[in-house]
Amino acid sequence: MVVPSLKxxxxxxxxxxxxxxxxxxxxxxxxxxxxxxxFRDGDPVHRHRQLAKLLYVHMLGYPAHFGQMECLKLxxxxxxxxxxxxxxxAMLLLDERHDAHLLIxxxxxxxxxxxxxxxxxxxxxxxxxxxxxxxxxxxxxxVEKLLLQPSPYVRxxxxxxxxxxxxxVPELSSxxxxxxxxxxxxxxxxxLLGTITLITELCERxxxxxxxxxxxxxxxxxxxxxxxxxxxxTEHSISGVSDPFLQVQILRLLRILGxxxxxxxxxxNDLLAQVATNTDTSRNAGxxxxxxxxxxxxDICSAAGLRVLAVNILGRFxxxxxxxxxxxxxxxxxxxxxxxxxxxxxxxxxxxxCLRETxxxxxxxxxxxxxxxxxxxxxxAMMQELQAFLxxxxxxxxxxxxSGILLAAERFAPTKRxxxxxxxxxxxxxxxxxxxxAVANLTQLIGGAQELHAYSVRRLYNALAEDIxxxxxxxxxxxxxxxxxxxxxxGNCEEIEPLQVDExxxxxxxxxxxxxHMSLPATRGYALTALMKLSTRLCGxxxxxxxxxxxxxxxxxxxxxxxxxxxxxxxRKYDHMRAAILEKMPLAEQDGPQADEEAKESKEAAQLSEAxxxxxxxxxxxxxxxxxxxxxxxxxxxxxxxxxPSPGGAxxxxxxxxxxxxxPAPIPDLKVFEREGVQLNxxxxxxxxxxxLLLITVTATNFSEGDVTHFICQAAVPKSLQLQLQxxxxxxxxxxxxxPITQLFRILNPNKAPLRLKLRLTYDHFHQSVQEIFEVNNxxxxxxx
Amino acid sequence: MIKFFLMVxxxxxxxxSKYYExxxxxxxxxxxTEVIKSCLSRSNEQCSFIxxxxxxxxxxxxxxxxxxxxxxxxxxEMAIYEFIHNFVEVLDEYFSRVEPIDEFPKICSALEPQQxxxxxxxSSFKGAASTTPIx
Numbered sequence: 001m002v003v004p005s006l007k008x009x010x011x012x013x014x015x016x017x018x019x020x021x022x023x024x025x026x027x028x029x030x031x032x033x034x035x036x037x038x039f040r041d042g043d044p045v046h047r048h049r050q051l052a053k054l055l056y057v058h059m060l061g062y063p064a065h066f067g068q069m070e071c072l073k074l075x076x077x078x079x080x081x082x083x084x085x086x087x088x089x090a091m092l093l094l095d096e097r098h099d100a101h102l103l104i105x106x107x108x109x110x111x112x113x114x115x116x117x118x119x120x121x122x123x124x125x126x127x128x129x130x131x132x133x134x135x136x137x138x139x140x141x142x143v144e145k146l147l148l149q150p151s152p153y154v155r156x157x158x159x160x161x162x163x164x165x166x167x168x169v170p171e172l173s174s175x176x177x178x179x180x181x182x183x184x185x186x187x188x189x190x191x192l193l194g195t196i197t198l199i200t201e202l203c204e205r206x207x208x209x210x211x212x213x214x215x216x217x218x219x220x221x222x223x224x225x226x227x228x229x230x231x232x233x234t235e236h237s238i239s240g241v242s243d244p245f246l247q248v249q250i251l252r253l254l255r256i257l258g259x260x261x262x263x264x265x266x267x268x269n270d271l272l273a274q275v276a277t278n279t280d281t282s283r284n285a286g287x288x289x290x291x292x293x294x295x296x297x298x299d300i301c302s303a304a305g306l307r308v309l310a311v312n313i314l315g316r317f318x319x320x321x322x323x324x325x326x327x328x329x330x331x332x333x334x335x336x337x338x339x340x341x342x343x344x345x346x347x348x349x350x351x352x353x354c355l356r357e358t359x360x361x362x363x364x365x366x367x368x369x370x371x372x373x374x375x376x377x378x379x380x381a382m383m384q385e386l387q388a389f390l391x392x393x394x395x396x397x398x399x400x401x402x403s404g405i406l407l408a409a410e411r412f413a414p415t416k417r418x419x420x421x422x423x424x425x426x427x428x429x430x431x432x433x434x435x436x437x438a439v440a441n442l443t444q445l446i447g448g449a450q451e452l453h454a455y456s457v458r459r460l461y462n463a464l465a466e467d468i469x470x471x472x473x474x475x476x477x478x479x480x481x482x483x484x485x486x487x488x489x490x491g492n493c494e495e496i497e498p499l500q501v502d503e504x505x506x507x508x509x510x511x512x513x514x515x516x517h518m519s520l521p522a523t524r525g526y527a528l529t530a531l532m533k534l535s536t537r538l539c540g541x542x543x544x545x546x547x548x549x550x551x552x553x554x555x556x557x558x559x560x561x562x563x564x565x566x567x568x569x570x571x572r573k574y575d576h577m578r579a580a581i582l583e584k585m586p587l588a589e590q591d592g593p594q595a596d597e598e599a600k601e602s603k604e605a606a607q608l609s610e611a612x613x614x615x616x617x618x619x620x621x622x623x624x625x626x627x628x629x630x631x632x633x634x635x636x637x638x639x640x641x642x643x644x645p646s647p648g649g650a651x652x653x654x655x656x657x658x659x660x661x662x663x664p665a666p667i668p669d670l671k672v673f674e675r676e677g678v679q680l681n682x683x684x685x686x687x688x689x690x691x692x693l694l695l696i697t698v699t700a701t702n703f704s705e706g707d708v709t710h711f712i713c714q715a716a717v718p719k720s721l722q723l724q725l726q727x728x729x730x731x732x733x734x735x736x737x738x739x740p741i742t743q744l745f746r747i748l749n750p751n752k753a754p755l756r757l758k759l760r761l762t763y764d765h766f767h768q769s770v771q772e773i774f775e776v777n778n779x780x781x782x783x784x785x
Numbered sequence: 786m787i788k789f790f791l792m793v794x795x796x797x798x799x800x801x802s803k804y805y806e807x808x809x810x811x812x813x814x815x816x817x818t819e820v821i822k823s824c825l826s827r828s829n830e831q832c833s834f835i836x837x838x839x840x841x842x843x844x845x846x847x848x849x850x851x852x853x854x855x856x857x858x859x860x861x862e863m864a865i866y867e868f869i870h871n872f873v874e875v876l877d878e879y880f881s882r883v884e885p886i887d888e889f890p891k892i893c894s895a896l897e898p899q900q901x902x903x904x905x906x907x908s909s910f911k912g913a914a915s916t917t918p919i920x
Contacts, residue, residue, distance in 0.1 A: 059802055061814040095807055129805075238871065245871075248864045284870075288863035295861070323832035328863055359831040 006031065008052045015060070028057050032064075039070050048074055048085040055085075055092055068093050068100050075107045080118065083111075087122045096132040105135050112142040117154055120146065124157040128164040136165040140172050147179045152188045159183070159194030166201045173202050173209060184219055189236055189246055192223070196249045203256050214257055217264045221271045224250045228275055239283040247275070251292040258300030265300040272297055276309060284324075287317070291328055298336060311336065311343040318350045323359060330354060330365035337372045348373050352382070355389045363389075364397055371404040379412040383422055391429050399433040402426050406438055416449040420456055424473075428463055431470025439472045443479050447585065457484040461501065465509060469518050475526045478513060481506060482530025483584060485537040503540045507531070511548060521557050528552060528560065532567045536579045546571050576727075667782045673772065677704025678733070678765060680713075682776065684783045694755070694783055696745040702733035704765070711741055711763040718756050722748040731763075755784035787865075788840055788855040789816075795849045797821045824851055834862050845869045 018024035035050045058064035074086025094101040111123040146158040162176045183195040202209040236243040258265040280286040297310040317329035337344045354366035374382045390401045413419035446456045460477035513527040535545045552564035673680035685695040702708045711731045717723045728743035757776040792801040824844045835842040843865045844853040
C-alpha cells in the first residue's frame, strides 16, 4: 500500500503542531524515513516534493545530507518545477567541502547556454551562492556571454554571479573588467546596481582596476546627480528618496575611488555637498544616504568646508530622537575624532548626554567617544560624568570604563590630589574590574606625593573601614596604612575632617582583612606586611602583632607562611634590625619593571649594610663603660661568610649583599690573645664608601681539649670614637677547633683619631672561669687613618 | 557583506534562515538561539543595532516576527535597516500578508538575487513584483 506523501504545507503544519521538541523530532524522523525510502525507490514524480520537505527540515537544523544526490537528479530533469527545487537544494545542501558539488557543473553549463530565461536565472543564482573556485573558472565564459544579453533579468543575475566569481577567483577580473564600462550606460537600476557592486569588488581587489575605474568617476557623478535631482518616480523611490540603495552603492564606490586621490575627490566635492543638503532626512532612507555621504566625505581628500559640513550633519544626527541614527552618529564621530578633534569637541555635551542612555550599544559607543574626547581643559568635568557613569553602567562596560578613566586621569591630571581622589573613587566603585597594574600605579603615585601622605592614608583608612571586599582597594589601603601608619595616628590633617583613630582599631582592621574569606592571597600578603611595618610605627605594645604573625607561620598558603615565618624570625632574633628593614620605602623607579616588595626590601637591606646612618635600635648602641654589659644579645647575627641559611627570603637578600664590600687594600689580621688553646683574632675592614667606619670582626677559636662556654667579649674605645658591638654568633666554642664565635664591632672614627681598643673577655674553660682584660697593641695604622 | 538572514518568531522558532557563509549545521542552531535571545531581550526604545561577537546584528520587528540580518563591519547599518523593510514590503506585495509559512521555496528564491552581494536587486520593488518572476 502506497502511502501518499505529504505535501510540504502539510508537513509544516504537522511540525508546527508538535508541542514539544521530542514530538517534533519524532515527526521529522518519520518523515525523513519516508523521504529516504522514496529516494531509494527513485520516484520521479514526487521527487521535488520530497526534496522540498527535506530542505525545510534542513532549515530547522536536522541533517539532510542524503538529499544531495537527489538534487543532482532534479537539476538534470527537464521539468521546471524539478529544476527549481533541485537548484534550491543545491544551494542549501551542497557546498565546496563535498566533492559532489562539482557534479552539477555540467548541468549548470547546459542550462546557462541553452535554457530558457528562468532556468538561466536559477542556474546563475546557484552558481553565485555556492560556486567554488573550479566551477567559477569553468563557467566564467558562459557568464560573460550572458552579461551582454538583452534581457535585463538575466543580465542582473549574471552580474551578481560575476561579483561572486571575482570574490572567489580574483584572476577572473580580467574577464569581467571590459564589460563594465558598457554596463554603466544602462538605465535599468538593477543592472546599474549590480555593475556598481562589480566595479567595487574589482577596485577593492586590484589597484590596477582602481586606476582604470577612476576614469569613470565623472560618469558616476552624473548618475548620482540625476538620481538626486530626479523627481518622484514610482518605480524607484522609497519614502521619497529615489533608489536609496543605488545612491548608497554609488557613494561607496566614490569613496573607494576618491581615497587618497586628489583629482577624483575634487570632482566629487560639489556632488557630495549637493547630496548632503538636498536629501530629505525625515525618513530612514534619507538618513541612510546621508550617513553614507558623511562616510564618503570623511574618507576622501575633501575640502575643509565639506568636512565641517560632515561633522555638523553628524552632530544633527546626535540630536535626533531615533536611536539608530544616534548610534550611527556616535560610531562615525569616533572615527573622526582622530583627524578633526576640535570639530568633534563641539558636540561633547551631546555625547555626554548619550552616556545616560539605557541602551547598551549606545552607551558603549558614547563611552568610547567620551574617553577619546577628554583633554586637559575639560578633564575635570568629563571625569565627573564618567565617574557617575561608572556607578550606574552595566557590568560588561565597567572594566573598559574603569581603565579608560584611569588612563585619562594619568594623562591629564591637573593635581596629584585630584589624581589620587579619582583613582580612589574608581577603586571604590569598580574595584574588581580594574587592571592589575592599577594597584602598583597608585602606590607609586602616593609614594611620590609626599605632602599627601597623611591625606591619602586617612582616606584609604576610611574607605577600608567601610568595605573590605574590593581587592585592589584593600591592597592599596593596606600598603598605605603600613607605610604611613604613624601619620594616621597622629590625628591632624587639614584637608579632611579630623578623625581620632585608635591603634587597636587599625590593628583590628588589618586583622579583619587577613581573616576575611574575600581576601585574595596577595591581599593577605599586603596586610601581613602592613602589620609588620606598623610594629615599628606604632608606639604601643607589639604583642598583638607578634601573635598574628606567629599564627600565620603555619598557614597553608606557602607565600603567607614564608612571610610570617620571616617576620617572626625578625621579631625573635633580629629585633634590632627590624626598624631598619621596616622603615619607609624609597620611591621605586617608575619605568623599570614593577618594583615589587622584595626588590624594595633588598634595597633597604643594601642601605642598611652600607654605612648608612646608624638606625635607632632599641638596644644599647654605645658602650661607654667597659663594665656595662651588653643588653639583650638575644639573637644570632650571621656574619659574612654566612653560616646557615635563614628561613626568610628577605634575610637571604641581606646576606647576599656583603656587609662591607672588600676594601681596596686589605688590612692584615691581628691575633690579640692566646691562652691555653683559646685564641682571639681581629680582622679589619674599612668600607670604601664610608671612610670613617671601621668594621672589626673578632673571632674566637678553640684548639684545646676542653670546650669554652659562656664566652663574652666586651670592648671599649676612646671617647672620640663610637663603638657598636653586635651580638656574637654564640657563646660556646667547642673543643678541638670547633665552630668559632664571631662578633662584629663597628667603630666610627670621623676625626681619624688614633685607634685604641681595650678588650675584656670572660668565659669558662676546663671548669674554671676566666677573665681577661687587655689593651690591643699593634693595631695597624690603616685601621684609623 | 551580509553574513546571514533570519526570520524568527517571538517564541524563538526560526521561520527562515539563509546563510551566506558556510556555518556548520550544529553551530547554526546555536548561533540562532543566541542571536534570538539578544534580540528578544531588547525593548522598544533601544536601537536596532547590536554588536555580537564580530558581527553586527540589525533587526526589525514586525508584529510577531523578527527579521535579523548579520553583517560585517563594512556595511552601512541604516541601509540594511532599510533593506529589511524593503524585503518585507516585497513579500507583502506577493503574498499580501507577511507570514512566510507556506511559500518557503519561493521566498528563498526571492532572497537570492537580493543578497548575493547585498545589492538589493528588487530596488524597484514594485517592479520586482512583475519583473522578478518568483515561482
